[in-house]
Amino acid sequence: MSFPRRGAAPLSVIEGLSCSIKEGEFVCFLGPSGCGKSTLLNIIAGLFNQTAGEIKVGATLGSTSHFFPALIERDAKIKWKYVSYEGTAPRMTALLGGHIDMGESNLTQADKAKGGQIKFLAIATERRHPEAPDLPTLKEVGVNVTYAVNRGVLAPKGTPEPALARLEAACEKVTKDPAFAEAMRKHGTDVQFLGRKAYAEFLQKNDVLNRDLATDLGLLKRK
Numbered sequence: 003m004s005f006p007r008r009g010a011a012p013l014s015v016i017e018g019l020s021c022s023i024k025e026g027e028f029v030c031f032l033g034p035s036g037c038g039k040s041t042l043l044n045i046i047a048g049l050f051n052q053t054a055g056e057i058k059v060g061a062t063l064g065s066t067s068h069f070f071p072a073l074i075e076r077d078a079k080i081k082w083k084y085v086s087y088e089g090t091a092p093r094m095t096a097l098l099g100g101h102i103d104m105g106e107s108n109l110t111q112a113d114k115a116k117g118g119q120i121k122f123l124a125i126a127t128e129r130r131h132p133e134a135p136d137l138p139t140l141k142e143v144g145v146n147v148t149y150a151v152n153r154g155v156l157a158p159k160g161t162p163e164p165a166l167a168r169l170e171a172a173c174e175k176v177t178k179d180p181a182f183a184e185a186m187r188k189h190g191t192d193v194q195f196l197g198r199k200a201y202a203e204f205l206q207k208n209d210v211l212n213r214d215l216a217t218d219l220g221l222l223k224r225k
Contacts, residue, residue: 025144056083060093060105066151067093069215070106070126073147074140076218108151109133109190126150133187152208153191154201170198 023029059082061068068084075082085102087093094111096102098119107120112134114120124140125131126149140147155173157166176182177195186193196204216222 025142057104058083058085058102060085060087060096060102062086062088062090062093064216064221067106068219069212070149071104072215072219073149074145077145077147112190133190150192152204154196154205166198 021029057080059071061071061084063084063086067090071082071084074080082104085096087096090107093102093105094107097105098114104123109131111120112122115122122134122137124143124145125134125137126140126147128139128141128148130137130139130142155169157169174195174197177193183193213222
């Protein structure tokens with residue numbers, strides 16, 4: 003945080019500060035007079051706007067790895083600096099190497115978190131996940147966002163109704179198989195069956211969300 007001065011270089015008040023305060027947590031700031039305590043409190047209260055600093059977020063632009071942090075950005079009224087990577091592997095390599103500050107992932111990276119290579123900050127589910135019970139949800143830390151990358155089975159337009167009904171029944175049967183659920187768990191994926199009608203409604207709502215995000219991010223022109 004710095005303040006402009008007439009005829010002189012800007013006055014730097016706070017530099018190199020990183021702070022995280024959990025909801026309900028009491029924190030005391032101690033320091034001599036003039037060290038910037040009041041300035042810091044004014045920044046937290048939103049009375050001052052910080053003049054420097056950035057959080058670099060790795061993402062494949064235009065993908066879910068871009069849209070998810072964009073939702074957080076919008077709800078929290080903050081601004082990321084996006085760094086583009088083509089795919090998860092180079093993005094994770096950049097995160098491990100300290101070239102970016104943040105990225106999105108799923109629970110397949112839990113071993114890296116347990117080993118101290120990365121740190122999970124929050125999960126975008128409605129409730130805490132049983133595979134990571136100590137990890138708070140985004141809503142718990144004050145960000146009203148839930149998000150998930152979904153996978154579904156689609157058929158070509160014009161597929162006969164009997165074939166669609168048979169495929170739907172087969173998919174529902176598979177999702178009830180404990181062995182399938184366990185195999186998906188190892189890939190950090192939760193299994194939730196939606197029939198044709200419910201999944202079509204979900205996709206329509208998701209398309210509206212993605213279109214709005216793409217427009218806000220400048221990837222689509224506003225009508």
